Amino acid sequence: xxxxxxxxxxxxxxxEIVRREDGASLLWVDRHLVHEGSHHAFxxxxxxxxxxxxxxxxxxxxxxxxxxxxxxAIADKQxxxxxxxxxxxxxxHGLELYGLNDPRQGIVHVVGPExxxxxxxxxxxxxxxxxxxxxxxxxxxxxxxxxxxAHVLAxxxxxxxxxxxxxxxxxxxxxxxxxxKDIALNWISRLGADGGHGHAIEYAGATIRALSMExxxxxxxxxxxxGARFGMIAPDETTYAYLKGRPHAPTGAxxxxxxxxxxxxxxDPGATFDAEITIQAETIAPTVTWGISPxxxxxxxxALPDPAGLPPARxxxxxxxxxxxxxxxxxxISGTPVDQVFIGSCTNARIEDLRAAAAVLKGRxxxxxxxxxxxxxxxxxxxxxxxxxxxxxxxxxxxEAAGCSMCVAMNGDHVAAGKRCAxxxxxxxxxxxxxxxxxxxxxxxxAAAAAITGRITDVRDFDPARAA
Amino acid sequence: MAGWDRHxxxxxxxxxENIDTDQLVPAxxxxxxxxxxxxxxxLHDLRHDESGTPHADFPLNAAPEASILVARRNFGGGSSRxxxxxxxxxAGFRIVIAPSFGDIFAGNAINNGLLPAKVSEAEAEHxxxxxxxxxxxxxxxxxxxxxxxxxDIGFELDPIRQRKLINGWDDIDLTRADADRIAAFxxxxxxxxxxxxxxAPQR
Numbered sequence: 001x002x003x004x005x006x007x008x009x010x011x012x013x014x015x016e017i018v019r020r021e022d023g024a025s026l027l028w029v030d031r032h033l034v035h036e037g038s039h040h041a042f043x044x045x046x047x048x049x050x051x052x053x054x055x056x057x058x059x060x061x062x063x064x065x066x067x068x069x070x071x072x073a074i075a076d077k078q079x080x081x082x083x084x085x086x087x088x089x090x091x092x093h094g095l096e097l098y099g100l101n102d103p104r105q106g107i108v109h110v111v112g113p114e115x116x117x118x119x120x121x122x123x124x125x126x127x128x129x130x131x132x133x134x135x136x137x138x139x140x141x142x143x144x145x146x147x148x149x150a151h152v153l154a155x156x157x158x159x160x161x162x163x164x165x166x167x168x169x170x171x172x173x174x175x176x177x178x179x180x181k182d183i184a185l186n187w188i189s190r191l192g193a194d195g196g197h198g199h200a201i202e203y204a205g206a207t208i209r210a211l212s213m214e215x216x217x218x219x220x221x222x223x224x225x226x227g228a229r230f231g232m233i234a235p236d237e238t239t240y241a242y243l244k245g246r247p248h249a250p251t252g253a254x255x256x257x258x259x260x261x262x263x264x265x266x267x268d269p270g271a272t273f274d275a276e277i278t279i280q281a282e283t284i285a286p287t288v289t290w291g292i293s294p295x296x297x298x299x300x301x302x303a304l305p306d307p308a309g310l311p312p313a314r315x316x317x318x319x320x321x322x323x324x325x326x327x328x329x330x331x332x333i334s335g336t337p338v339d340q341v342f343i344g345s346c347t348n349a350r351i352e353d354l355r356a357a358a359a360v361l362k363g364r365x366x367x368x369x370x371x372x373x374x375x376x377x378x379x380x381x382x383x384x385x386x387x388x389x390x391x392x393x394x395x396x397x398x399x400e401a402a403g404c405s406m407c408v409a410m411n412g413d414h415v416a417a418g419k420r421c422a423x424x425x426x427x428x429x430x431x432x433x434x435x436x437x438x439x440x441x442x443x444x445x446x447a448a449a450a451a452i453t454g455r456i457t458d459v460r461d462f463d464p465a466r467a468a
Numbered sequence: 469m470a471g472w473d474r475h476x477x478x479x480x481x482x483x484x485e486n487i488d489t490d491q492l493v494p495a496x497x498x499x500x501x502x503x504x505x506x507x508x509x510x511l512h513d514l515r516h517d518e519s520g521t522p523h524a525d526f527p528l529n530a531a532p533e534a535s536i537l538v539a540r541r542n543f544g545g546g547s548s549r550x551x552x553x554x555x556x557x558x559a560g561f562r563i564v565i566a567p568s569f570g571d572i573f574a575g576n577a578i579n580n581g582l583l584p585a586k587v588s589e590a591e592a593e594h595x596x597x598x599x600x601x602x603x604x605x606x607x608x609x610x611x612x613x614x615x616x617x618x619x620d621i622g623f624e625l626d627p628i629r630q631r632k633l634i635n636g637w638d639d640i641d642l643t644r645a646d647a648d649r650i651a652a653f654x655x656x657x658x659x660x661x662x663x664x665x666x667x668a669p670q671r
Contacts, residue, residue, distance in 0.1 A: 017653040018646055022628045026643065028653055030664050040502055040550065048640070056665065065499075078499050117666055129548040129572055145550035145576035147639070155643045157650055161628055163571075193486060194542040194568045227545060229571045250663040258663035293486045293542075317485060408547075410495045417518070429490045429546060431513050 004268035006165045007234055008200045011140035011265070015123045017157060024159050031117055032058045032152045033108045033126035034095070036065045036082040041127065041149035042089045052093040054156040059117060060090035061098040061108040065411050066403030068373050071100055076412060106376020106402040109133040109346040113217065114376055116246025120235035120262040125152055130346045130426065132223040135232035136216035137239055138265045140200075142229045163230060164274035166199040167267075170207035172281035177459045179356070180215035181348060181424070181443040183207075184222035185287040185297040187279060193295040196228025199275060202267060203233050207281040213242040214352035221347045225294035225426055234266040286459050289428045289441040290333055291321035296428070298333060300446065300458045306330040324430055325438050326418070336456040338440070339419040341370035341397070341447045342433070345407035348424035349375035353444040354383045357424075358391040360448035360462050367454040370397040370447075371413060373405040397451065409434045422450035469581050471636030473609045475562050477535030479616060480527050481599035485540035487511075489552035489573060492544065498551050506551055507558035528559075531602040538565045538595045544573025544584070553580045563607050565614065565623065567592050578629045581636065583609065585623035594619055609634055 005013075018026040032054075034041070045052070052058055065082045067074055074080040083100055090097035098105045104115065109130055112118040120138035124131060127149040134141035144158060152158050168187055188195070201223050203216075211219070216233050223231030240259060243249045250258045285299035298304070304322065306329040307315035322329055327336065343349065343357050354374060372392045374380035380402055383389055389399045406413040407425040409432070415421045417436025424447050425432075428439040440456060449457040497509040515526050522529045528537075537556070543566040544552060553576045556564065563583045574584040585607070587595070598616055605616040609630065612623050631637075643650075657664060 017649055020628075022631060024628045026646065026650075028650075028657060031666075037498065037549070039499075043501070050640075082499050115669075119663070121661070122664060127548060127550075129546065143548040143572055145548055145553070145572060145579065147550060147576065147579035151639050151643065154640050155647075155650065156654070157643060159639055159643070161626060192542075193545055194570075197542075197568055197571055224546075224572075227542070227571065247669040248666040250667055254663050254667065258661075261661060261663070293488075320484075408495050410498070427488075427490065427546060429488045431494055432490050435494065435513050435518075 004271040006267045006271045006273065007138065007202050007232060007265060008163070008165045011121065011123065012162055014121065015140065024161055026157050026159055027123055029125050029152050029156050029158055030057060030122040031112070031124045032156070033112060033124065033131070034058060034060050034086070034149065035063050035108050035128065036086045038127050038149050039082065039085050040146040041153055044146070044150035045153050050154045052095065052153050055094040057156060058093070058095045058153065059098070060086055060095045061111050062086060062100045062105055063107045064404045064408060066100055066105065066401070067411050068371070068400035068403055068405050068413055071401060079411060103377050106379065107346045107349065107404055109221065110350060110375035110379065113137065113213070114246070114378055116243055116249030119243065119249065119258070120239060120265050125158055129224045130221050132229065132231040133217050133221040133346055135223070135230055136213060136220040138232060138235035138262065140230065140232070143224065163200040164198055166196060166201045166228065166275040167273040168201055168203050169205040169276065169278040170203065170281055171205045171278060172207060174207060174281045174284065177286055177445055178284050179443040179445070180211060180218040182284050182287045184219050184225070185289065185294065185441065186284045187277070188222065188226040188295045189287070189297040191226055191277070193225065193293045194227040196223060196226040199228050200230035200232065201228045203231065205278070208233055209236065212352055213238060214350040217350065218347055222426055235262050286443065286446055288333060288446065288456055290325065290327060292324055292428055292430050293321070294426070294428060294441060296321055297441070300334055300456065303330055303332050304328070334456055334458055337420070337454060338368060338422045338450050338456060340368050340415065340421050341366070341451040342406045342421055342423040342425065343370065343444055343447050344373035344375070344405050345425040346375065346404070347426040348444050349373060349379065351379050351382050353424065354379065354388050355386070357444040357448040358388040360445050360459060361395045361451065362391050364395060364452045366396040366451035368451060370451050371406060372397050372399050374402050376402045395451065406433055408432070415439070422447045422456065469636045469638060471634050472581070473634050474607065475535070476604065476606045477562065478531055478533055478602050479536035479538060479599055479605035480531040480534040480602045481538045481596040482527055483540060483596045486542045486545060487539055488546035489544055489549050489570070490546055492552035493549060493555045498549060502554060505558050506554035507560070510555035510559045533560065534602055535560050536563045536565065536605050536607065537561055538592060538599060540592060541567040541589065543569050545570035548572045550576045553577050553582055557582055565592065565595060578632055581633065583607065583625070583633060585614065585625065587614070587621060587623050591621045
């Protein structure tokens, strides 16, 4: 009889090749996702004359620098060079490539699940901190740096120390217009941007069970914004229904064998966690960030913090954030004018996200400019089949191609200095969306509401169920 | 990568929290090959005005020879970009002292010989207060101690990481010595969980 194990323990143990005396584990990597930013790592293995150890388990996706318009003739030479370098590395090493002009191209964390490359029970690495997204399937998925990317390329393994286990339990029913993004911003604002340091988070509880795969991905994606490198959810029927029939998913007897293995992927009753919190879903409101760190988030109907009355160190910190954001202490955040909106990113650009934004925008006009960049070209095609593109364009928003776009501002899409953007992305860091840009993170429906009023707006005012 | 166990150098305080990796290296610089050097990108948008002129009063600009940086909590949170570490290393930094570090940043730092030394919030504040002007500090990696004037404080470092920094280990060389065990593991996994290999695409 073995001691009860957490989901983290099961995934870790299944991938551990060697454990050194000092406790470091050498882990097998089932999927390694690379993108244009992996150029440092390819250069490192080239310098040693090493091949890619497992080309069949290494997948290349163009996303960080992917232009969202005018792809036929990329004007910026640097951007063209970055994309060309990845495509050439993929070709040289025999990797499956989702290149710029592939109809399946998109953000790596959207493409992996969509193609059935992401599966429960896998260990997935990528040189991108939002790799935690794939944990939504019950995978052990985490972001790594360039030295580690080179190590995985050369050996298909990665050295790690086992993190501590944290469980975040959400119980109860979410109110209308409250989404996975709001759950994420809620717990991050409670625990802090470093609250998850050193931990792998497992999300559990009835509220999580009721979430779609898209919503689970949004939640796991944001784990790193609370400092946790890993976010995960035990797989269930929702997971299997999403995956069945995906291009790279197992089939026939292989599917049945996989299911038998996947059904064991849950924390055993009585398994212990190093940290645990429970949040009642009913207490979560549509949430928006006001500052320059993702934990600086408040319910949309709340007021901005006031440094007066805070201890001096906190007061300085809050003042600096309000100053960068151009906001007055103590004022309601609702009603803050925005200059533009962005609907996109690995956090919130899947089909469900676009549907939620379109439901608010339908038949209405945006009063500020906005960019909608679907998470993948397949999400884009699906949205067009459903007529969502017309809702966005008739509202006056730009409907463009897929990529990381204005979330990381590497492809030419950016927010100008001093401008304020209502954004469905994951980071409100200083300068993240462009030098001097001011970012407010929120859900897709909230961003759509901001587009219509030109202000930060409580989306519940647009909810037909609550309309007067 | 060369190992090291002691370092003495000029310490400078950057009394800010949440210095994320986007601030350490703005994304627009990241297409640069490493061979061209990343030191000039370090905290670029905090250190320079819109025209690219350095702010004279920014702490790092006043101490270009500094090799030890003291900051507040959650240093290096956010993006996994290892280029954030390259900016520090290429600018001459060997040690960052803070109450907490982003997990991915800390791993990247170790892989580049940069020590992320974790101290308590109170000790970080003492060091920041003592560094109104940059001053010489001494770091002993074996003993996990930092000395600055009258302050002699301990720092936390996972022993695995301590050993790696001191020895200057290269993981790829170490791991390749385990090639047989890796191959055996791969074969066992392929046998036990064939579904873990991607199927040929179904269109």
